[in-house]
Amino acid sequence: MFEEYKNLWVYIESSNGVAANVGLELLNPTRALADSVNEKLVAIVIDSKDTEALAQTAIKYGADEVIVVEGEEYASYSTDAYTNVLNVLAEKYKPSAIFIGATNRGRDLGPRLAARVKTGLTADCTSLAMDNGNIVWTRPAFGGNLMANILCPEHRPQLGTVRPGVFKKAEPDEHRVGNIIKEDITTPLEMIRTKIVDIVTTVSSDVPNIEEAEILVSGGAGVGGPEGYGVLKELALAMGGSIAASRAAVDAGWIDHAYQVGQTGKTVGPKIYIACGISGAIQHVAGMSSADVIIAINKDPEANIFKVADYGIVGDLFEVVPILTEEIKKR
Numbered sequence: 001m002f003e004e005y006k007n008l009w010v011y012i013e014s015s016n017g018v019a020a021n022v023g024l025e026l027l028n029p030t031r032a033l034a035d036s037v038n039e040k041l042v043a044i045v046i047d048s049k050d051t052e053a054l055a056q057t058a059i060k061y062g063a064d065e066v067i068v069v070e071g072e073e074y075a076s077y078s079t080d081a082y083t084n085v086l087n088v089l090a091e092k093y094k095p096s097a098i099f100i101g102a103t104n105r106g107r108d109l110g111p112r113l114a115a116r117v118k119t120g121l122t123a124d125c126t127s128l129a130m131d132n133g134n135i136v137w138t139r140p141a142f143g144g145n146l147m148a149n150i151l152c153p154e155h156r157p158q159l160g161t162v163r164p165g166v167f168k169k170a171e172p173d174e175h176r177v178g179n180i181i182k183e184d185i186t187t188p189l190e191m192i193r194t195k196i197v198d199i200v201t202t203v204s205s206d207v208p209n210i211e212e213a214e215i216l217v218s219g220g221a222g223v224g225g226p227e228g229y230g231v232l233k234e235l236a237l238a239m240g241g242s243i244a245a246s247r248a249a250v251d252a253g254w255i256d257h258a259y260q261v262g263q264t265g266k267t268v269g270p271k272i273y274i275a276c277g278i279s280g281a282i283q284h285v286a287g288m289s290s291a292d293v294i295i296a297i298n299k300d301p302e303a304n305i306f307k308v309a310d311y312g313i314v315g316d317l318f319e320v321v322p323i324l325t326e327e328i329k330k331r
């Protein structure tokens, strides 16, 4: 039915020649999906500079081929210009599926592209699989209380956005070679209806990017107030990590939303996640379950967080955390 549609595409989000993690992360699961149907994994790079280096990076992380579009009009992201490029490319090459990171940019680009290529979009996926040539897009539904498997058997391309931090990047293979195709697509300036006049950073520069952190010491309602984060900060500092939070703490106004982990916060994938005074609600776990090692500190032995934790300490965080900090400082 869809013989002319083939190959899986991953959009490599980048700004000024620097790739965001999410596109490189997506090359890992999609590599296996492409192999399972004997199709190529193609990365799409759109930027105003350094596209050759971006393409080489995508190949190292698993792409067989990279289609590159470079132009001054792609220096800043605009819905019109980027949708135009992907639409022109999709019409020419007819990919079977397109994967986009569920970042602010991807959440804007995905639906617009879906409308243009007349297909559906599965947004905010947390897991991917292949079923008889159809992508199985899995995403939380009903407030995270169930996971919905969504297929798109009637349309091509299949299109979806995937949350950052859900998948780990593959180890880069410096010897991997791939094909780079340069496409000359210009978007007339009159087609670009929005212009970025200024970028104002709202998050103060001392708020770390918790999505990139390797160690997170996260506090929930159990910290009892903003001052409760003091002991967590000391542990985070001793371990070279950052603090994070549950929504209960953010809603209480104890800590900025930039630190929130979970369904309506950030998805994180650190090496170590220490959950302190967090009960383990499904909406919180959705944002941290891909951490390599989860350590839970909670005074309730029945707390759900212990079901996902690799190590659990039943106790008062204000007694346990300072002991951990002292021990780590000794090493």
Ligand code: FAD
Residues within 6 Å of the ligand: 143, 144, 219, 220, 221, 222, 223, 245, 246, 247, 248, 249, 260, 261, 262, 263, 264, 265, 266, 276, 277, 278, 279, 280, 281, 282, 283, 284, 287, 297, 298, 299, 300, 303, 315, 316, 317, 318
């Ligand atoms: P609680 O559930 O109140 O748990 C506090 C825990 O601390 C308890 O287990 C208690 O035993 C323990 N404790 C108390 N004092 C101490 C102490 N001194 N030492 C050790 N342990 C102690 N939540 C998120 O976190 N992120 C999200 O993105 C998110 N999105 C949501 C989206 C929707 C649509 C909905 C409906 C909810 C969402 N929630 C989210 C809220 C979520 O359901 C929970 O309400 C929230 O995660 C609870 O936060 P908590 O674990 O910090 O608080």
